[in-house]
Amino acid sequence: MTSQTRAHPWMANSAPGAVQAMLDEIGAASVAEVFEQIPKDHFRKTPLDLPPALDSEVALRRDLVTKLKRNSDCEANLSFLGAGVWQHHVPAVVDEIVGRTEFATNVWGSYQSDHGRNQAWFEFSSQLGALLNLDVVQLPVYSWGCANGHAVRMAARMTGRNKVLVSALSDPERLSVLRTYCQPSEMDSHIEVVSVATDPTSGRLDLGDLAAKLGDDVAAVYFENPAYLGTIETESAEIARLARAAGAETIVGVDPVSLGVMTAPGDYGADIVTGPVQPLGVHMHCGGGVGGFIASRDEARYVHEYNGFLVSVAETVQDGPLGFGLACPHQNSYGSREHGKDWTGNSTYLWAIAGAVYMSLLGPDGFRELGELIVARARYAAKLLGAVPGVRIVWPDTTFKEFVVNFDDTGETVEDINASLRKHKIFGGIDLSNQIPSLGKSALYCVTEVHTAADIRRLADTLKEVLK
Numbered sequence: 001m002t003s004q005t006r007a008h009p010w011m012a013n014s015a016p017g018a019v020q021a022m023l024d025e026i027g028a029a030s031v032a033e034v035f036e037q038i039p040k041d042h043f044r045k046t047p048l049d050l051p052p053a054l055d056s057e058v059a060l061r062r063d064l065v066t067k068l069k070r071n072s073d074c075e076a077n078l079s080f081l082g083a084g085v086w087q088h089h090v091p092a093v094v095d096e097i098v099g100r101t102e103f104a105t106n107v108w109g110s111y112q113s114d115h116g117r118n119q120a121w122f123e124f125s126s127q128l129g130a131l132l133n134l135d136v137v138q139l140p141v142y143s144w145g146c147a148n149g150h151a152v153r154m155a156a157r158m159t160g161r162n163k164v165l166v167s168a169l170s171d172p173e174r175l176s177v178l179r180t181y182c183q184p185s186e187m188d189s190h191i192e193v194v195s196v197a198t199d200p201t202s203g204r205l206d207l208g209d210l211a212a213k214l215g216d217d218v219a220a221v222y223f224e225n226p227a228y229l230g231t232i233e234t235e236s237a238e239i240a241r242l243a244r245a246a247g248a249e250t251i252v253g254v255d256p257v258s259l260g261v262m263t264a265p266g267d268y269g270a271d272i273v274t275g276p277v278q279p280l281g282v283h284m285h286c287g288g289g290v291g292g293f294i295a296s297r298d299e300a301r302y303v304h305e306y307n308g309f310l311v312s313v314a315e316t317v318q319d320g321p322l323g324f325g326l327a328c329p330h331q332n333s334y335g336s337r338e339h340g341k342d343w344t345g346n347s348t349y350l351w352a353i354a355g356a357v358y359m360s361l362l363g364p365d366g367f368r369e370l371g372e373l374i375v376a377r378a379r380y381a382a383k384l385l386g387a388v389p390g391v392r393i394v395w396p397d398t399t400f401k402e403f404v405v406n407f408d409d410t411g412e413t414v415e416d417i418n419a420s421l422r423k424h425k426i427f428g429g430i431d432l433s434n435q436i437p438s439l440g441k442s443a444l445y446c447v448t449e450v451h452t453a454a455d456i457r458r459l460a461d462t463l464k465e466v467l468k
Contacts, residue, residue: 009055072422074284078455079427080381082402082446083228084144084173084276085284088257089450094281094357103353118324121311121349124356128280128293131259131359131367132273133266135298139309140277140291140348140355145174147274147292148222148253149181153342154272154294154305155220155249156191165213165221165248167205168195171228172435174253178222191219200438203231203395203404205239214246220272224253225265229444230378230402231395232262240269256280258400260367261375272296277351281358291348307332307342370449374401377456378447384460385445390467394442401448405429408440410467418443420466426459 008014013022019031028034054060074087081087098104102116125137141147152164164182166175175193182191197209205223214221221243225233233239240250252270254262257279265273277291278284296302303310312327333340362370378401386393390410393403407414418428429443436442447456 008053010053010060074427077422077425077427078458080429080445080447080451080459081427083430083444084171085287085290086279086401086446086448087284087450088279088281088448090281090283090354091358091361093361094354097357098350098354103350115324118311118326120353120356121309122313122324123360124352125311127356127359128256129295131256131264132254132295133264134270134273134295136303136306136310137293137295138306139311139352140293141308142292142345142348143177143290144253144274144276144292145177146181146345147294148174148178148251150307150342151251151272151274151294152178152191152220152222153181154302154307155251156189157305157341158301159219159247159249161217161219161248162190163192163194163215163218164251165194165196165210165218167198167223167227169198169203169227169229169436170195170224174228196221202398203227203229204233204235207235207238207242210239211242214242214248216247218243218246218248220249220251222251222253225262226255226258226400226402229395229404230399232398232400236263236265236270237268240271244269255400257367257370257374259371260364260369261371262400266297272302277348277355280351280355282351282354289351291351303328304331305341307340308344308347373449374447377449377451377453378403380453381445381447381451381456381459384456385463388460388463388467391463394439402444402446404432404439404442405445406440406442408442410441412441412467414441414443417463417466421462424462424466426462 007016013019023030023034026034054063074081079087103120121139125139129135129137141150155164156162164178166178179193182193183189185192194213196213197206198204199206204227210221221239223233223236223239225236227233236252243250249271250269251272251274252265254265254273254275256275256277273293273295275293277293278289282289282291294306294308306328309329309332310327311324314323314325316323329335331341333342333344378399379397382393382396382399382403385391385405386396390407392406392409394406395404407417410417414428414431414433418431421428429445432439432442432444
């Protein structure tokens with residue numbers, strides 16, 4: 001261990017003597033002794049090549065601002081990116097309320113001091129439950145992928161089974177998170193993730209392959225509606241029926257802003273529902289505005305398997321006032337530590353406040369108008385792009401706000417096309433060429449309410465220009 005002569009300006013524990021003081025306190029002779037249980041081949045063999053520390057706030061700020069200016073954002077550019085973080089309009093009142101100190105800083109405390117916070121959380125859960133037509137909604141976890149992982153583990157505990165069926169066209173990022181939650185195959189509690197084929201003419205689940213893979217070892221069937229590639233599962237009720245007949249749970253992932261124009265998952269047989277909270281009034285924040293919800297019917301067998309925080313309402317001794325507090329807190333890792341149903345982990349409670357404000361602003365009519373607007377503009381975009389020479393829409397008129405655009409006949413790669421679009425200050429769609437090779441040279445484009453008809457025409461005209 002090298003001796004320290006000065007403290008790092010931004011690391012409190014780097015003060016000279018701090019490491020030795022900690023070693024003395026725990027009775028260890030060296031830092032290496034503290035980590036001796038870690039295999040030697042897990043350690044770096046070469047030191048990190050770090051730049052020298054900036055030892056003044058002025059220099060640090062200048063360095064950070066200079067690097068941030070190299071970013072190209074979705075305000076200065078026209079963006080058609082989606083795939084998990086979408087550009088939606090965030091009303092100013094949402095920012096005003098989530099920025100209030102009683103919400104932004106009040107992470108935890110007593111039931112009395114946090115009564116207003118609990119009520120706001122309850123409003124989020126109750127409004128989202130009304131959209132989903134389900135009665136129980138947990139406070140959001142770290143991401144949609146995390147919500148999927150917890151939901152599948154819930155289903156495995158409920159059924160005592162160890163397999164989940166998912167679409168072969170699942171989002172690779174969410175699928176990766178799900179596989180992490182299903183644990184290494186060497187563990188007794190491992191959950192096997194099995195892909196179900198899709199119909200190449202529609203992108204939807206192949207019900208024949210689904211039925212063939214359902215058995216007494218399947219804990220759940222997970223599908224998204226709208227799906228990762230924007231497609232809509234028109235046979236959702238049949239998928240749920242097949243799963244139920246095999247004794248499996250039906251887990252549906254859903255974009256909440258689609259529910260103004262699509263059937264609520266609770267109405268076609270979903271047992272557990274997951275989805276993102278970012279579309280509900282949360283900025284993209286460089287990808288950090290994510291969060292995921294989990295919902296179900298109000299049945300004890302579901303409620304007792306939740307891993308996080310449920311907020312409920314109760315009458316008080318006085319007529320009129322209501323009380324708001326946590327329900328079933330004993331079963332999560334806060335209440336039962338390592339014996340909890342699952343680890344509670346990081347959560348995004350502030351985004352629950354944003355969602356509550358956003359949903360209250362829109363109301364049922366607002367969600368319907370929003371959904372209709374998104375569908376109309378996405379279909380308009382697909383029509384114009386499909387008219388560009390060499391460009392083909394893979395599944396026209398079967399999607400919500402995202403759709404797949406194929407460029408095979410252009411002779412150009414998606415990477416090169418996107419690079420050309422960026423020169424015109426346009427972000428093209430997510431490159432699917434390596435993610436899903438069966439789709440050829442394709443990209444996933446996203447259109448929301450923030451895109452005007454002029455924006456869409458600009459994209460189509462620019463594509464024609466760069467593909468000449």
